[in-house]
Amino acid sequence: MASLECRSLRGRPIATHNLCIVGFGNIGRALVRLLQRKRAQLAAQHGIEWRITGVASRRLGWLVSSRGFAPGDLLDGARLARLRSSASKASNVEEWLRQANGDVLFEATSLNRHNGQPATDHIRAALGRGAHAISANKGPVVFAYEELKKLAETKKKAFLFESAVMDGVPIFSLFRETLPAVQVLGFRGVLNATTNMVLAGMERGLDLKQAVAKAQEMGIAESDPTDDLEGWDAAVKVAALTIAVLGTPIKLSEIQRQGITRLSPKQVAAARREGKPFKLVCSARRSGAGVLARVKPEQLPLSDPLAHVNNGSSYVEFELDILPGLGITERDGGLETTAYGMLADLIRATKRMQ
Numbered sequence: 001m002a003s004l005e006c007r008s009l010r011g012r013p014i015a016t017h018n019l020c021i022v023g024f025g026n027i028g029r030a031l032v033r034l035l036q037r038k039r040a041q042l043a044a045q046h047g048i049e050w051r052i053t054g055v056a057s058r059r060l061g062w063l064v065s066s067r068g069f070a071p072g073d074l075l076d077g078a079r080l081a082r083l084r085s086s087a088s089k090a091s092n093v094e095e096w097l098r099q100a101n102g103d104v105l106f107e108a109t110s111l112n113r114h115n116g117q118p119a120t121d122h123i124r125a126a127l128g129r130g131a132h133a134i135s136a137n138k139g140p141v142v143f144a145y146e147e148l149k150k151l152a153e154t155k156k157k158a159f160l161f162e163s164a165v166m167d168g169v170p171i172f173s174l175f176r177e178t179l180p181a182v183q184v185l186g187f188r189g190v191l192n193a194t195t196n197m198v199l200a201g202m203e204r205g206l207d208l209k210q211a212v213a214k215a216q217e218m219g220i221a222e223s224d225p226t227d228d229l230e231g232w233d234a235a236v237k238v239a240a241l242t243i244a245v246l247g248t249p250i251k252l253s254e255i256q257r258q259g260i261t262r263l264s265p266k267q268v269a270a271a272r273r274e275g276k277p278f279k280l281v282c283s284a285r286r287s288g289a290g291v292l293a294r295v296k297p298e299q300l301p302l303s304d305p306l307a308h309v310n311n312g313s314s315y316v317e318f319e320l321d322i323l324p325g326l327g328i329t330e331r332d333g334g335l336e337t338t339a340y341g342m343l344a345d346l347i348r349a350t351k352r353m354q
Helices: 026-037 039-046 071-075 077-086 093-100 119-128 139-155 172-178 193-203 208-217 232-244 265-273 335-353
Strands: 003-009 012-022 048-057 061-069 088-090 104-107 132-135 184-190 278-287 290-299 314-320 326-330
Touching: 012 026, 012 093, 012 335, 026 039, 026 048, 026 071, 026 335, 039 048, 039 335, 048 071, 048 093, 048 335, 061 071, 061 077, 061 093, 071 077, 088 093, 093 119, 104 119, 104 335, 119 132, 119 139, 132 139, 132 335, 139 232, 193 208, 193 265, 193 278, 232 278, 232 290, 265 278
Parallel strands: 012 048, 012 104, 104 132
Antiparallel strands: 003 012, 048 061, 061 088, 184 278, 184 314, 278 290, 314 326
């Protein structure tokens, strides 16, 4: 586990943490770049030194280096390909974490909206062996939040997931750490960048296919944008916020969901001219013992903050018993902001070791 170096920070030793990253795609590489850039600051201000002892993906397999991979090797395509052939390999996540002696797992695999796997098993394995688990994946929150939270508490480790919704914007930590004794009554927001871009294209007269292609050219839409266009990505975000912020269990099947594919370019363009643009609105509100939650395209007056959420931006407004309207905006989030959410969770998690 974490080893202590001789250097000190305000009288405290600096710990070197073994980091493992599963899902070593764009987010994983962005995280490595950010860790490098913030290395001196992490040591000086937070007493954190690190080495990456495990990286894994479907293409790479379960790669291990007990002394730590050189970050430059991980970020260079040719050198990473050589590592794939030469580095030690494990056969599964449990063996990988053991061989890498992981102190912190970063889970950055793709979302599986059907059952949250394999991300949930990765986090379960990390917590089970006494490592902190940090996720950019909404699936484990939606499908196994209570189980993983209790396992983390039992092991006295952290299960954190700031990057699961709105990249690195502090939503989950805001309510967990800085707003004590408030009750969240509900929220509404625009949380899917792809539909923002597609609707903007349709406002300019593009049909759905053309607008999607434009969003793909800009790197915002996935190669298969179905989950975005049909409202599934937004629904998973609604579920994650409902479960972790409102504290109420909810299944995806309980969320009313309608995507933007039924809208025509003529409808969308006319709505913009009328000053009531369409947005894919996510919302949830307490109702009796449960929650009414939905994802639906809505025409919004320009007096509504949600009407001004454009391009890759996101916005969510929470209704609290004390603060009637607390709004959070992220302008044009991206890979680095997602990586920042994970880095911030690393700082929060390692404070528990000090």
